Amino acid sequence: xxxxxxxEIKERIADASIFAIAIDTAVVDGxxxxxxxxxxxxxxxxxxxxxxxxxxxxxAEEIKRHVALAAKESQHALNRAMRQQRARWKIxxxxxxxxxxxxxxxxxxxxxAQFESFIRAxxxxxxxxxxxAELPSEVLRRYFAETPPFGRSGKRKHEFPDAxxxxxxxxxxxxxxxxxxxxxxxxxxxDFSADSACIVCVDHLEDVLSYFNEVHQAIAEEIxxxxxxxxxxxxxxxxxxxxxxxxxxxxxxxxxxxxxDFESEPIEAVLQYVDPQEIGEPTAIAADADTITFIVPVEAxxxxxxQFNFYVVDGIDHDxxxxxxxxxxxxxxxxxxxxxxxxxxxxxxxVFHEVEVASQPFEVDFxxxxxxxxxxxxxxxx
Numbered sequence: 001x002x003x004x005x006x007x008e009i010k011e012r013i014a015d016a017s018i019f020a021i022a023i024d025t026a027v028v029d030g031x032x033x034x035x036x037x038x039x040x041x042x043x044x045x046x047x048x049x050x051x052x053x054x055x056x057x058x059x060a061e062e063i064k065r066h067v068a069l070a071a072k073e074s075q076h077a078l079n080r081a082m083r084q085q086r087a088r089w090k091i092x093x094x095x096x097x098x099x100x101x102x103x104x105x106x107x108x109x110x111x112x113a114q115f116e117s118f119i120r121a122x123x124x125x126x127x128x129x130x131x132x133a134e135l136p137s138e139v140l141r142r143y144f145a146e147t148p149p150f151g152r153s154g155k156r157k158h159e160f161p162d163a164x165x166x167x168x169x170x171x172x173x174x175x176x177x178x179x180x181x182x183x184x185x186x187x188x189x190x191d192f193s194a195d196s197a198c199i200v201c202v203d204h205l206e207d208v209l210s211y212f213n214e215v216h217q218a219i220a221e222e223i224x225x226x227x228x229x230x231x232x233x234x235x236x237x238x239x240x241x242x243x244x245x246x247x248x249x250x251x252x253x254x255x256x257x258x259x260x261d262f263e264s265e266p267i268e269a270v271l272q273y274v275d276p277q278e279i280g281e282p283t284a285i286a287a288d289a290d291t292i293t294f295i296v297p298v299e300a301x302x303x304x305x306x307q308f309n310f311y312v313v314d315g316i317d318h319d320x321x322x323x324x325x326x327x328x329x330x331x332x333x334x335x336x337x338x339x340x341x342x343x344x345x346x347x348x349x350x351v352f353h354e355v356e357v358a359s360q361p362f363e364v365d366f367x368x369x370x371x372x373x374x375x376x377x378x379x380x381x382x
Contacts, residue, residue, distance in 0.1 A: 003193075003201075004200055006207075006211065009181070009200065009202070009211055010214065012179055012200070013211060013212060017178055017179045018051065018178065018179045018180070018200075019051065019052065019173070019176050019178035019179070019180065020051060020052035020053070020054050020172075020173075020176075020178075020180050020181070021043075021046065021051060021052070021053055021054065021180075021181045021182075021183065021208065022054040022056065022059075022127075022169050022181070022182045023043075023053070023054075023055060023059065023182075023183050023184075023205070024059060024165075024182065024183060024184030024185075024186060024189055025059050025062040025063055026184055026185055026186050027183050027184060027185070027204075027205050028040065028063050028066070029066055030185070030360075031205075032358045032359060032360060033356075033358075034063075034066070034067055034070065035063070035067065035114050035115065035118040037356075037358070038293070038341075038354065038356040039205060039206060039209070039285065039295070039339055039358075040118070040122070040205075041121065042285050042286035042293055043122040044121060044122045044123065045212075045286045045287075046122075046123075046212075047122075047123040052125055053122055053123060053124040053125065054124070054126075054127050054169065054172070054180070055119070055124055055125070055126055056126075056127050056129060056164075056165035056166075056168055056169055057126055057127060057128050057168075058129050058161045058162075058164050058165040058168075059165050060115065060119075060126055062161065063115060064108075064111040064112055064115050065111070067110070067111035067114055067115065068107040068108045068110065068111035069107075071105075071107035071110050071111060072107045075102065075103065075107065078101060078103060079103055082098075082103070127168050127169060127172055128168070129164045129165065129168045135164065135167055135168065138167055139163045139164060139167065142163055143159075143160070143163070147195075148188060148191035148192040148194070148195055149162040149163050149166055149186075149188030149189060149191060149192045150163065150188070151187070151188065159188050162186065162189065162192075166182075166188075166189065166192045166199070169182065170192075170196055170198060170199055173198040173199060174197075174198055177198075178198070179198055179199070179200055180198060180199050180200070181200050181201075181202065182199055182200065182201045182202070183201075183202055183203075183205050183208055184201060185203045185204070189201050190203075206283060206285060206295055209286065210284060210285060213284040213286060213287055214284070216284040216287040216292055216344075217283075217284045219284070219292050220282040220283070220284040220292060220294035220296075221281070223282070223292075223294075223340075223342055223350050224279060224281070224282045224294075224296055226349070227276070227279065227350065228276050228277075228279055230276070238352050238355050239274060239338070240271060241355075242338070242355035242356060242357050243271040243274075243300065243336075243357055244271065245357075246336075246356075246357035246358075246359065247269040247270065247271060247302070247357075250266075250269045251266070251361040252266050252269060252304060252361060252362055252363070252364045253266070253361065253362070253363045253364070254266055254304070254306035254308070254328075254363075254364055254366055255363050255364065255365050255366065256308065256328070256365060256366035256367055256368065256369045257367070257368055257369070258308065258310065258368065258369045258371050259370075259371055260310045260311070260312060260371050261310070261311055261312065261320075262308045262309055262310045262311065262369070262371075263308075263309045263311070264306050264307065264309070265306060265307050265309075266304070266305075266306050266364075267305040267306055267307055267327065268304075268305045269302050269303070269304050269305075270302065270303045271300055271301075271302060271303075272300075272301040272302065272303055272331065273300070273301055274298050274299070274300045274301075275298075275299050275300070275301070275333075278298065278299035279296060279297075279298050279299075280296055280297035280298065281296070281297075282294040282295065282296040283295045283296070285339075288344075290344055291341050291342060291343060291344050291353060292341070292342060292343075293339065293340065293342075294339075294340055294342075295337055295338065295339050295340075296337070296338050296340065297336070297337050297338075298335070298336055298337075298338055299333055299334070299335055299336075300333070300334055300336055301331055301332075301333055302331065302332055302333075302334050303329060303331050304329065304330055304331070304332060304364045304366075305327060305328070305329045306327070306329075306364070307325055307326070307327050307328075308325060308326050308327075308328060308366075308369050308371075309322065309325045310322070310323040310324055310325065310326070310371045311323055323371065324371070324372070326369060326370070326371065326373070328366045328369045330364065330366050330367065332364055334362075336357050336358065336359050337358045337359075338355060338356065338357055338358070339354075339355070339356040339358060340354070340355050340356075341353045341355075
C-alpha cells in the first residue's frame with residue numbers, strides 16, 4: 001500500500017481498519033535496554049483495544065539471537081575483568097560470586113527466557129513461517145526478479161529472512177481482510193509494504209504509539225508545562241535518580257588528541273543539571289484510567305571522566321611500551337529522551353511513577369589531553 005500520511009493512518013485507526021501491529025527486529029535493536037525498554041512495554045495497551053501484537057517467527061529468532069550476543073559480550077567483558085582483578089590482587093573468586101554474576105550462564109537460554117517473558121507481558125503472538133507451502137517458491141521468485149524486499153544491490157542475499165517474515169505477515173493480513181501496521185526503519189520492509197494491498201509501514205514505534213494516543217496529548221503537555229515552570233521538586237529528584245541509573249551504564253567512547261599514542265576508557269558520567277528551557281514537546285504513547293506515559297526530549301549537562309593510557313611502539317619488536325596515564329574530565333550538553341509515566345489527573349504537583357532515560361552509545365571529545373602535565377614535577381613518565 002502506498003505510504004500513508006499521519007492523518008490517513010489515524011483515519012484507519014478510527015474506523016478499525018487496522019487489526020494488528022507487527023514489529024521488526026530493527027525496532028528492538030534501536031531501543032536501549034532491548035526487551036526491557038519502557039517504550040516496548042507500552043505495547044501491552046493494545047490487548048485491551050483488541051489490536052494484536054505480532055512477531056514473525058523469523059523476527060523472534062533474530063531478536064533472541066541479538067539479545068544472546070549482547071549477553072555474551074557483557075559476559076566475556078566481565079570474565080576478562082575478573083581475571084585481571086584476580087591476577088593483580090592475587091585473590092580467588094568464590095564460586096558463589098561467579099554463579100551470582102552468571103559468568104558461566106547460557107546466553108541463548110537467557111535470551112529465550114527474556115523473549116518469552118516479554119511476549120507474555122505484552123500479549124504478543126508469534127506468526128510461524130513454515131505453514132505456507134508456496135512460501136519458498138515465492139521467496140525465490142522475488143529474489144531473482146529483484147522484487148521487494150529484495151533490492152538490486154549485492155547485499156540482497158541478506159534479505160531472505162525479511163522476505164519470509166513479510167510474506168507470512170501479509171498472508172495473515174490477507175486472511176483477516178484488514179490492514180496490518182508494520183513498524184520498521186528497514187527500506188526492504190518499506191518497499192514491500194508499498195507494493196502490498198494490506199500492509200502499512202511506519203518507521204518508528206513512537207510514532208505509531210502517538211497515533212493511538214493523540215487524545216491524551218494535552219495531558220502530557222500540561223504535565224511538561226508544570227515541569228518547565230518549576231513545579232515538582234520530587235519529580236526533579238526522580239529525574240536525577242533516573243539519570244544516575246542510566247549514566248552508571250552509559251557506554252560512551254572517549255576521543256581526543258595528544259602528543260603520543262593512547263588508548264582511552266570511560267570512567268564515569270555525572271549529571272550536572274537538566275536545562276528547563278531545553279525541555280522539548282512531549283509525545284503521549286500510552287494511557288489508562290489512572291496514568292499516562294509520554295516521551296519528552298531534554299538537554300542535560302553531563303560531566304564525563306575518562307582515562308587515557310599513553311604508549312609508544314617499540315621500533316624493534318613492535319610492542320606497545322606504556323608511558324603512564326592521565327584522567328581527563330569535560331562537560332558536554334547531550335540530548336536524551338525521557339520516557340515518563342505519571343498520574344493522569346494533574347492536581348497540584350505532578351506525581352510520577354517511572355522515569356527511564358534513553359540514549360545510545362556516543363563519542364565524547366575531550367580535546368587535547370596532555371600526556372605529561374608540567375605542573376606536576378613528581379609525575380612518573382615511565
